[in-house]
Amino acid sequence: MDKINVFICYGGKWTQDNEYTSDKMTGIVVPMDCTYNHLECMICSVMKVSASTQRVKIQYRVKKNMPLMEISDDISLTFYLELKRKDKDLASFPLCINVTTFCEAVTDNSVTSAQKLPSMEEIAIDVYNNMSEVGETTDEGGSDIISMVTMDGISKDKVFKNKTMVKRSISIYAIHNNFQFKVSKSNKKEYVLKCIDDKCKWTFRASRLGGTDMFKVRYRKNVHICSNNIILGDHPQATSSIVGEFIMYKYISTKTTYTPADIISDMMNTYGVSMSYEKAWRSKEKALELVRGDPTESYEKLLEYLYMIEQTNPGSFTKIETYQDNKFKYLFMALGAFIQGWKYCRPVIVIDATFLKGNYGRTLFTACTQDANKSIFILAFGVGDLETNDSWEWFLSMLKEAYGEREGLCIISDGHASIKNAIHKVYENAMHGLYSYHLLKNLKSSFGGKKRGRRK
Ligand SMILES: [Zn+2]
Structure with a gap:
């Protein structure tokens, strides 16, 4: 995939002659298919600016007497990337960034101190x-x-x-x-x-x-x-929100297991309040939301998360796919260490998928192999909607993009029809085998029947 080096100037101001005065400069590598949101995340990361409270205004100058250009959406970003691609000069069109807090952005776009608010x-x-x-x-x-x-x-x-x-x-x-x-x-x-x-x-x-x-x-x-x-009895004031506040401290450590049954027994023993299982379950959900935030909002952080994975694990391959209305569709992640280790493993990839239990369900896709110690060696993770032809094909094509193809490659999976279709489409030259475990299970369920007396 094509990538472009972009210089970033920040901490300065535009003068009246459209010159950006700044002594701070850094650089980022931007893929040609980068979205505006992704670019914004990358810039916030290198500038150590919080994307949730502050907004970056991304501008550049094409020529001295021309007005400034602004990148504010995917279209203006694509135009900029094409412009950069055609230009031979590496340092041309540096992006100049001004940061505004959300409150200021409504009335005033210039940089002022946030502390005054x-x-x-x-x-x-x-x-x-x-x-x-x-x-x-x-x-x-x-x-x-x-x-x-x-x-x-x-x-x-x-x-x-x-x-x-x-x-x-x-x-x-x-x-x-x-x-x-x-x-x-x-x-x-x-x-x-x-x-x-x-x-x-x-x-x-x-x-x-x-x-x-x-x-x-x-x-x-x-x-x-x-x-x-x-x-004693069901306390009308003990609503799920109130109980959620009571018990939220129990969920601060991810190691603690605190089930709805524990909530029921603690509320009864400590306060003499009886609760239904449903209310206890809702209280747990409320407490988790108080501690970890709304799960819907965490999807927004995925781009930042993947970007940081690539920064902290050089050589990693990550990809996110969204629907047209920017809703989450697929995710793929292979860490740099996985990719480096693959060449020392036998060319056998085991793939499988399992459902996720979170609020939004979905399916976790995995690919792994065996290292020389016969231990499981992870290759990649992916998240998709269901085990369909499309999602398996996307996961396998990302796997191929990250790991390439090797001679004598063999892919092992269960007998899911979508996997078979996707392997034939993406890895035309690879062998496809089935797990002996699944094969045996299928044999038993299809031909096992009741135990009969042994024939001689
Ligand atoms: Zn009273």
Whole structure:
């Protein structure tokens, strides 16, 4: 595949004469079929800029008196790469980068210091300090705003960042203190709770502060006269989100196994709260999302991940394929060490696929061989949708691109029809064999039948 060396200038500014003044320069190797997103990731990586909070503006100059050109999508990138390919001068058309944070990008494209932007917290405190409320003496300090789930802060006059924070804090408080409440009023302005036992006097009231989103605790009668007996059972405040927050620390280490059954037993033993298996399972999902983030978003990081694999494992071969609407389709990965070791192995490749258990299912494709110690030697991994002709053909053609073809090559697989089709198409000269294990299993299932008496 064709690749092009591109010089990157950064940390500077464009002058009025369209000259880019900078003393920082680096270089990247860009494949001819590179997408805009991939280029952006590569630039962010070499500049050590976070692609999630900052945006890069990629520009170059064609001639002195011409306006600047900008690369902002796949079309403008293809034009640039063609221009570079036709030009003999290696250092021509360096890409000049300006970095903007997302907030600035809306109003101003020039580079300014991100530190000048106040945080949401500061804005909230500012609004709170400058606020005058009718019939209310605001003598509290602005720093009292509670922006995290807390059990200590729900006493009278405490101010929460928003209603959600009040709801979550009081729910956790109720679970910890073995009581249940019911909502007697809940709207944009007010949040009033009562104990689940009508005879009990426990009451809690919070309401909105002025024209802000903040909520202030107005009244709290904290004495229960209800019986503790009614607390046992399914706790309405123990929602999956709240329990998820309780247990998220259990999932910080990937080595810990904490199953829905463990959640059920811990919630019962610690708080006397009984839970259904479904709720425990949902709580686990919520906790995992809190710790690891949304699995959908992790797909966005694949390009960066593959780029870093190529940087840290020289000689690696990675490829990602997307649908037209940029959704994930296939992925292929062969590390540099695998590729180097292949020439010392026998020319036998074993391929197989298995389903993945994650949120989005899909299929994991693998290729391996045996080294001189008769140990398994991995060659490549791939991820695709299902075991279809198309996905196997894509995986095998990537394998061939990464490893080439060897004389006397033999590919071993199970009897899946798609594999047979793909091997004949991609590796025309290779032998194709079946696993003896699968063959035996098929023989048994087709001709095994019931055990009969031995014939002589
Ligand atoms: Zn009560």
